[in-house]
Amino acid sequence: MTLIAARPGPGAARPYRFPQVVRRTVAGGQVVAAHLPGQNLAVALLLLDAGAGREPVGRDGVGGVLAKALEEGTAQRDATAYALAIEALGTELVTGLDWDSFQVSVQVPVERLSAAVELLAEAVRTPRLDPADVRRVRDDEATALRMDWANPGPRADAALRADLFGADNRWGRPMYGDPETVAGLDVDDVTVFHSEWFIRPGTLIVAGDLERTDLDALAATAFAGAGGGPVERGGPIEVPLHERRRIILVDRPGSVQSTLRLGHPSPHRAHPDHVPMTLAGTVLGGAFTSRLNHLIREVRGYTYGIRGDFASSRRFGRFAVSSGVQNAVTAPALVEAVGEITRTQVTGVTEDELAVARSWRAGQLSVELQSPRSIAGALTTLVVHDLPDDYHARLRESLLAADVDQVAAAAATHLHPESLTLVVEGDAAVVRDELVATGLGEVVDHQH
Amino acid sequence: MPDSGYPWPIETTRLDNGLRVVVSEDRTAPAVAVNLWYDVGSRHEPAGQTGFAHLFEHLMFEGSANVAKTEHMKFIQGAGGSLNATTNPDRTNYFEMVPAEHLELALWLEADRMGGLVPALTQETLDNQREVVKNERRQRYENVPYGDSWLRLLPLLYPPGHPYHHATIGSMADLNVADLATFQAFHTTYYAPNNAVLTVVGDAEPPEVFALADKYFGAISARDDIPSAPDGRTVPATGRPAVETVTADVPAPRVYVAHRTHPYGTPGYDVTTVLATVLGTGRGSRLYQRLADGERIAQPDLVGAYGVDLAHGPAPLIATATARPGVTAERLRTGLTDVVDELATVPVTAAELDRAKALLSTQWWRHMSTVDGRADVLGRYATQFGDPAKIGERLPAWLAVTAEQIAEQAAELLGAADRATLTYLPEETS
Numbered sequence: 016m017t018l019i020a021a022r023p024g025p026g027a028a029r030p031y032r033f034p035q036v037v038r039r040t041v042a043g044g045q046v047v048a049a050h051l052p053g054q055n056l057a058v059a060l061l062l063l064d065a066g067a068g069r070e071p072v073g074r075d076g077v078g079g080v081l082a083k084a085l086e087e088g089t090a091q092r093d094a095t096a097y098a099l100a101i102e103a104l105g106t107e108l109v110t111g112l113d114w115d116s117f118q119v120s121v122q123v124p125v126e127r128l129s130a131a132v133e134l135l136a137e138a139v140r141t142p143r144l145d146p147a148d149v150r151r152v153r154d155d156e157a158t159a160l161r162m163d164w165a166n167p168g169p170r171a172d173a174a175l176r177a178d179l180f181g182a183d184n185r186w187g188r189p190m191y192g193d194p195e196t197v198a199g200l201d202v203d204d205v206t207v208f209h210s211e212w213f214i215r216p217g218t219l220i221v222a223g224d225l226e227r228t229d230l231d232a233l234a235a236t237a238f239a240g241a242g243g244g245p246v247e248r249g250g251p252i253e254v255p256l257h258e259r260r261r262i263i264l265v266d267r268p269g270s271v272q273s274t275l276r277l278g279h280p281s282p283h284r285a286h287p288d289h290v291p292m293t294l295a296g297t298v299l300g301g302a303f304t305s306r307l308n309h310l311i312r313e314v315r316g317y318t319y320g321i322r323g324d325f326a327s328s329r330r331f332g333r334f335a336v337s338s339g340v341q342n343a344v345t346a347p348a349l350v351e352a353v354g355e356i357t358r359t360q361v362t363g364v365t366e367d368e369l370a371v372a373r374s375w376r377a378g379q380l381s382v383e384l385q386s387p388r389s390i391a392g393a394l395t396t397l398v399v400h401d402l403p404d405d406y407h408a409r410l411r412e413s414l415l416a417a418d419v420d421q422v423a424a425a426a427a428t429h430l431h432p433e434s435l436t437l438v439v440e441g442d443a444a445v446v447r448d449e450l451v452a453t454g455l456g457e458v459v460d461h462q463h
Numbered sequence: 464m465p466d467s468g469y470p471w472p473i474e475t476t477r478l479d480n481g482l483r484v485v486v487s488e489d490r491t492a493p494a495v496a497v498n499l500w501y502d503v504g505s506r507h508e509p510a511g512q513t514g515f516a517h518l519f520e521h522l523m524f525e526g527s528a529n530v531a532k533t534e535h536m537k538f539i540q541g542a543g544g545s546l547n548a549t550t551n552p553d554r555t556n557y558f559e560m561v562p563a564e565h566l567e568l569a570l571w572l573e574a575d576r577m578g579g580l581v582p583a584l585t586q587e588t589l590d591n592q593r594e595v596v597k598n599e600r601r602q603r604y605e606n607v608p609y610g611d612s613w614l615r616l617l618p619l620l621y622p623p624g625h626p627y628h629h630a631t632i633g634s635m636a637d638l639n640v641a642d643l644a645t646f647q648a649f650h651t652t653y654y655a656p657n658n659a660v661l662t663v664v665g666d667a668e669p670p671e672v673f674a675l676a677d678k679y680f681g682a683i684s685a686r687d688d689i690p691s692a693p694d695g696r697t698v699p700a701t702g703r704p705a706v707e708t709v710t711a712d713v714p715a716p717r718v719y720v721a722h723r724t725h726p727y728g729t730p731g732y733d734v735t736t737v738l739a740t741v742l743g744t745g746r747g748s749r750l751y752q753r754l755a756d757g758e759r760i761a762q763p764d765l766v767g768a769y770g771v772d773l774a775h776g777p778a779p780l781i782a783t784a785t786a787r788p789g790v791t792a793e794r795l796r797t798g799l800t801d802v803v804d805e806l807a808t809v810p811v812t813a814a815e816l817d818r819a820k821a822l823l824s825t826q827w828w829r830h831m832s833t834v835d836g837r838a839d840v841l842g843r844y845a846t847q848f849g850d851p852a853k854i855g856e857r858l859p860a861w862l863a864v865t866a867e868q869i870a871e872q873a874a875e876l877l878g879a880a881d882r883a884t885l886t887y888l889p890e891e892t893s
Contacts, residue, residue, distance in 0.1 A: 017682045018528055018529060018574060018575055018578045018579050018679075018682065018683070019529075019571060019574070019678065019679055020528075020529045021529075022529070022538070022568065022571060023567040023568055023571050025542070025564040025565050025567075025568070026563075026564040026565075026566070026567065027564060028562070028564050029493035029562070029563050029564060029666060030493065031492070031493055031562070053491070054832070055828055056825070056828045056829060056832055083763075086746065094746075094756065095747070095752060095756065098745065098746035098747040098751075098752075099747045099814065099818060102745045102746070102747040102818045102821065102822055103747075103814070103817055103818050103821055104821060105821030105822055105824050105825035106822075106825055107745055107746070107822075122825060122829065123825060124824065124825065124828065151759070154788075155762060155763050155764075155787070158715075158762055158787065158788060159762060159763075159764050159765075161714060162608075162714050162715065162762070162765070162785070165608050165712075165713070165714040166607050166608065167606055167607065269712060270606060271601050271605050271606050272598070272601050272602060272605075272606045302536075302540055303536045303540065304533065304536045304537050304540050309533065312595055313533065313591065313595075314591070315591075316590070316591045316592075316593075316594030316595055316598070317594070317598070318595070318598050319595055319596075319598040319599040319601075319602050319603075339598070339601070339602045339606065340598070341597075341598055341601060370541060371537055371540050371541040374540070374541050374542060374543045375540040375541065375543055375544075376543075377543055378542060378543010378544060378561070378562050379543060379545065381492065381493055381494055381543070381562050382494045382543060382544060382545060382560045382561065382562065383545070384492075385491075385492050385494070385832065385833045385834065386829070386832040386833050387832065388829075388832075
């Protein structure tokens with residue numbers, strides 16, 4: 016047989032165009048929509064300025080409890096009737112929250128969008144919040160978190176976050192709260208959070224065939240009865256770096272792998288280095304071909320996968336690496352990961368690596384932004400970060416234009432291998448001595 | 464409601480070497496999905512070689528005749544694409560989604576590893592990927608609470624010798640003895656053009672794709688003696704329930720109730736799909752209403768039911784619930800089995816049926832909303848049912864299922880004697 020040896024080059028480029036964006040002010044709220052001609056499915060998403068960053072310290076997780084309590088009955092109907100009404104349309108109420116926003120959405124065939132948005136608004140604006148239901152939902156959420164925290168990862172994440180940002184700050188505590196904070200919430204915490212943040216109009220995001228959609232009518236439904244203006248969101252938070260590296264050991268007796276979380280603070284989302292930082296993170300740990308995955312997985316076989324990236328919200332950011340490695344290689348995996356971070360900080364990136372990283376990031380914009388759900392997510396980014404309609408087109412250009420010097424400079428400035436916190440969640444009795452012997456930093460046992 | 468679940472064009476051809484090519488053009492976005500289904504999965508693995516089909520999948524990313532180690536990923540990501548592969552009991556599939564101008568690159572890479580993997584396969588690569596897969600097993604099955612439930616359910620449902628008896632991830636012992644010659648033979652045996660379907664969906668014209676397929680894959684030889692997997696279509700009833708109770712480091716009691724139903728793609732399995740949605744999808748489902756909301760013995764986020772879409776034997780239907788604090792495994796198990804039993808005795812109402820069909824319709828269109836989602840199902844239908852156009856029949860078939868058919872299937876297949884029950888108990892309460 017004869018295989019063709021030469022790698023084919025690309026054909027004529029077919030540029031990606033982000034769908035046409037429509038912005039309107041209706042009934043005191045904002046509407047941001049994308050037109051997807053011919054698409055049978057549509058997504059409507061109500062975006063509220065009620066992210067975890069709005070939760071009072073010590074009330075961590077109140078937004079998650081409220082999200083579940085929204086479906087425990089409304090002014091018009093009980094929980095069962097609500098579930099049957101919304102599921103009869105073929106959708107479920109999908110809620111989500113991050114540091115900057117709370118999102119609640121429906122995804123339905125476009126002809127049912129209006130009915131689905133009515134039900135969405137009914138739950139968000141007029142939930143029953145019966146005290147007995149709220150207490151039960153709180154207990155269920157605490158149990159769900161306890162179940163989740165039995166998996167490797169959440170405890171390591173919490174230890175890293177607390178060490179980076181300080182557990183006295185809301186942003187130094189887990190985004191969804193922890194089993195104890197959620198168990199300690201009372202009914203008033205939930206109802207007050209609702210009246211403070213869920214009555215403001217917010218922004219209605221719509222992705223779908225707008226020729227079959229009445230945006231004004233949807234908005235009137237979503238914003239009916241809402242009131243109150245936007246609230247100051249606060250500027251970027253200065254987070255100091257640690258003076259020296261440290262290892263935090265989170266004991267998980269009997270673990271057959273060590274869960275690794277390495278990190279340090281990094282700039283907020285609007286920082287001018289956002290694009291070169293993203294590319295430096297991509298070369299180091301953001302893709303399968305990255306330095307970390309290549310060395311730790313493909314050369315050493317220590318892990319199923321290792322990833323690293325810069326992530327940022329409006330007020331703060333962090334660089335973090337995560338992986339799970341078998342017990343016996345915990346120490347060498349950690350040493351080699353720190354080595355790759357250091358090498359990237361000191362020597363930057365090569366043109367070959369950067370070529371892959373920038374094409375990949377740019378190409379993903381056209382490859383991933385297809386479904387109504389993903390387009391709605393992209394519109395959400397525009398709103399949360401105050402970005403213009405042509406943001407995605409401009410992002411593509413700036414990704415493709417970033418050169419080696421810019422990316423190396425971003426790596427040099429924003430990677431801090433000497434300030435890393437190295438969290439290891441694993442069988443402490445098995446791995447402690449080897450961690451001490453690495454000399455990477457003082458080993459501290461996590462107290463919890 | 465449309466008459467078809469697939470309102471896009473489908474064109475097919477077959478190369479002289481037997482490779483089937485399916486193209487579905489859609490110029491909405493300048494991207495193409497390329498998907499290869501190979502008709503080989505863990506059901507083909509003999510005793511002592513469990514996990515080999517999946518480990519082999521990993522080796523397909525490590526270089527081939529004209530592609531050096533690490534280049535496969537680098538070329539696709541350098542073109543702005545994403546890629547992956549999955550192995551299950553039935554089949555192995557490999558897929559890329561790339562900006563449309565890089566279609567030819569994706570076809571070249573797929574052809575090179577279909578026709579030229581063996582010369583590039585080394586002991587070093589095998590040893591490295593064996594360790595990666597063992598870490599995958601640790602991470603996904605061993606180091607998480609209830610992580611081994613699927614590994615335990617399969618042997619309860621399927622007897623030794625049945626192609627679904629063992630899980631795709633395989634055993635550590637078998638993975639440890641995997642040798643290079645076995646994998647070279649595995650490729651030669653199964654990775655032939657006449658054992659595969661190439662599907663391209665998106666911004667590409669069928670004649671162009673057919674010509675490129677012939678250019679890159681046309682010279683690869685067919686193989687005429689591809690061995691089939693053991694026949695798994697019938698599973699003799701034992702007349703006795705299968706029961707296993709595990710005491711492990713888990714945070715709460717959990718129960719799985721599983722049954723063998725019909726193969727995916729049959730009218731019987733369409734009934735199973737709707738039945739599973741009535742039983743266990745959403746807050747309006749019977750399990751949620753009865754166990755999470757009504758009696759409040761199950762944790763709301765962890766109650767549900769689903770079918771596992773396997774096509775070469777009676778596919779599993781699994782219902783599961785996890786106890787709320789203070790609820791015993793026994794009470795939870797009784798509650799769960801009562802709800803399953805009632806599918807045969809308490810008729811499904813029109814509202815329940817409409818709810819399930821509405822949810823299934825949205826799920827279907829969501830899957831169809833991306834070119835990669837469409838490519839995967841077209842590949843499945845061409846591979847398993849011989850005709851990708853049959854994809855259009857699935858959604859209408861779900862929507863035609865009746866309450867009587869659900870009650871009949873429940874009476875026929877979901878009885879106590881045909882039930883596998885797996886219970887996890889936390890260590891401290893044992």
